[in-house]
Amino acid sequence: MASTTELIASRNFPTLKNDRILKVIRGELPDKLPVWIMRQAGRYLPEFQDFRKKHDFFKICQSPSLACEVTLLPIRRYDLDAAIIFSDILVIPQALGMEVKMEPGLGPVLPHPLTVDGIPDLKVDGAIQRLKYVGEAITLTRHKLEGKVPLFGFSGAPWTLMGYMIEGGGSKTLSKAKKWLYAHSKESHQLLELLTDVIIDYLVMQGEAGAQILQVFDSSAEYLNRGLYREFALPYLKRIREQVRLKLADKNLENIPMVLFAKGAGFSLRDQAQLGYEVLGIDWTTDPAEAREAVSCNKNIVLQGNLDPCALYAPPAALKNYTNTMIKQFGTKNYIVNLGHGIYPDANVDNVEVFVNAVHEYPI
């Protein structure tokens, strides 16, 4: 078999058979509504839990063949319309030299959080090279998918990464990171700028490696208000979209559609619609009709979402009803179905199938 570098260079990928999502993004009508699930390769899958008994979380991320295998688990089980590469948003802080551990029951922990004086110590040089394993996993997975469905690459957004780096893990308030915004705004912008530069090159590298759609997760957007989001998030998100487009073009690569999922930032949808992202992810707290109204300034924009992940706890008939009601509210045009946040570890595996089937049975 050819080396990964040769495979990337040849870009000789299998022909895509299921292009529902890409069709929607091009403004065309697919035969069925497309659906995928955030965290679809996660702990709710018994086969993923078996995998995790044998392998450390970041070992899976760093080993292209393991990451590829995990990425394919939900695709084998369900009729999903996309795969998303198995990785984590926190591989960027790791590549910048910060230690990140995945603690059972706790989630990610960064034992030495970033201090205001610590910004110059972040190892920006060579960061993309240290993330090359993600590109290799993408290239391998693109081949192993055999064109069955398109493959998402992703990154955390600058503000969300800044939050984890300063808090040292998850937080209920993000008050340490927000303190920076108010007390150290110059250094905050310096850090956000640095992260933005890395994220741009990281996403371009994923595109070069074969990712067909790129999603930016701003999972901590909900901790900011409109003013803070305008100052500390939107300009960076805009630059990411613009620069990824330009850098791909410089490399003679086709444009790759991008999704922005700013969780809990329904307050800024009007602003988000003007950043150049083809798709906006809608979280489960936002009303679908209000989301459509908020983005009406951009006629081409596609919305993605937003079933409450807890709806998967409902009995199958009720789940089907929730799904149908949601689709009716969004409308079938310019729409990709997903949950309104990642699937929970105790979600019912059979209900995932009920959800996927309900979407595909919906008349369009």
Ligand SMILES: Cc1c2[nH]c(c1CCC(=O)O)Cc1[nH]c(c(CCC(=O)O)c1C)Cc1[nH]c(c(CCC(=O)O)c1C)Cc1[nH]c(c(C)c1CCC(=O)O)C2
């Ligand atoms: C905030 C965030 C993180 N990681 C991610 C986000 C953004 C999405 C979101 O808001 O949920 C993104 C992510 N993390 C993971 C993926 C894989 C692809 C997928 O299937 O969607 C993706 C896209 C694997 C994962 N990332 C993690 C797991 C479970 C950990 C384990 O196996 O021990 C998986 C499968 C761990 C993780 N990683 C992170 C947290 C907070 C946690 C612990 C809590 C949780 O599990 O929900 C950081």
